[in-house]
Amino acid sequence: MTRPPIAPRVLEGLIERALSTEAMTGVHWDAVGSGLLRTGARTTRPYLPAITYRLIRELLISDGQGWLNRSTATQRLLHNETTESAVVSACATAVKDPANQVFNEPMLVLEAARSRPAARAVLASIVKPVNELARQAAWWSAAEKITRGHFSLADKMTLTREAADLLTQEPLAPARMAAADLLRRTPQVRAGLRTAITRVLDGDELVTVVFSTGWTSRRHQPLITAITEAIAASVPGHQPGGDLMLAYLLEEMLLHPHITRRAVAARMIAATPYRASAGHAVTRELRTALERNEILVATHMIQALTALGDADGQELVRALILDPATAAPVRSIATWSVSHIPSTAQVPRTFWTAMAATLTSPPGDQDSRAIVYAAGIAGQQALLHAVRDNPAAHPTARVAASWWLNHPHEIRPSSW
DSSP: OOOOOOOHHHHHHHHHHHTSSSOOOHHHHHHHHHHHHHHTTTTTGGGHHHHHHHHHHHHHTOOHHHHHHHHHHHHHHTTSHHHHHHHHHHHHHHHTOTTOOOOHHHHHHHHHOOSHHHHHHHHHHHHSOSSHHHHHHHHHHHHHHGGGTOSOHHHHHHHHHHHHHHHHHOOOHHHHHHHHHHHHTOTTTGGGGHHHHHHHHTTOHHHHHHHHHSSSOSSOHHHHHHHHHHHHHTSTTOOTTOOHHHHHHHHHHHHOSOHHHHHHHHHHHHTSTTHHHHHHHHHHHHHHHHHTTOHHHHHHHHHHHHHHOOHHHHHHHHHHHHOTTSOHHHHHHHHHHGGGSOOSSOOOHHHHHHHHHHTTSOOOHHHHHHHHHHHHHTTOHHHHHHHHTOTTSOHHHHHHHHHHHTSOTTOOOOOO
């Protein structure tokens, strides 16, 4: 359905609001994005940097429907050269800011943008990132961006060299998957790196599978089939024979190496009548995957619960975070994801107390950032103040808490 045009007077009022200290809801931003796209931002060009800067800042700290509305507004603005330039500039500023605490969102916007400045910003965060979070987000973006033809030949040559170097040094699976898939998609450019790539493929099953198939596993197809049948059978009126589209989306959601593809697939399932049964099935299979020590697919299931989960799924993820026996990659993804998992149940105060207590022990920088991120998205202002003001807390956590607390009062974590 086509959105009806927004009256010029209404758009002017919303732009004035965006430039003020009044709160903007996701609905407001959705209307602004649609209105600016229709008008080409002809009369608002001088104000675009300020408007898009605020939009991106709110996008970084939003959740749920509020995030979706702001994300939709941002994506709309990429379809006009003038507004795209302003959006890309705001995102490029965010990903090179060492004080920034959220890199995935601006990188996802740069991933979608077709302009050269967007490609340069992603490449710069691979070659000379401000921190490890920026580098990881840039690899995810580049792996998808290269499939869309956004990089020049010179860019591709740089990326393939960087990817080959990463595979000989980087121990973490997410970056390795992105690098392997990028190399898979650049056969003409990677020819001179054959020896280095072959050496890596000989010793890494995950990289080998991604490089040769474009998926993260050859052995999980029975899992996809089982989940598909369980989900479909729980929906009234289901006819035997399965749902091919559902099976395809589940495969993308759990086995694709790109985080963007997995997230989009999960959100597409969440928009269907399968949502509740899919959440239950993923939560159940997550327990099974953990029992089998299938770490990678377990992390992808946790990420899927941010779109499909419910109170049971969130409770399981909270338990994984606090369980000292949980594998480090699972705990990390669980911490980054927990506050995004939909739930009508109140999160126990004891959970946040336990999370805060870990920040006075020696966690790594990313763990500290993840804990503070979870608190920020959940609007745990008291916890953020306590972390910032605690001299015994990890320094990275205190800096992160300060970032969350230093947003102007009109820019706060929002689900509306």
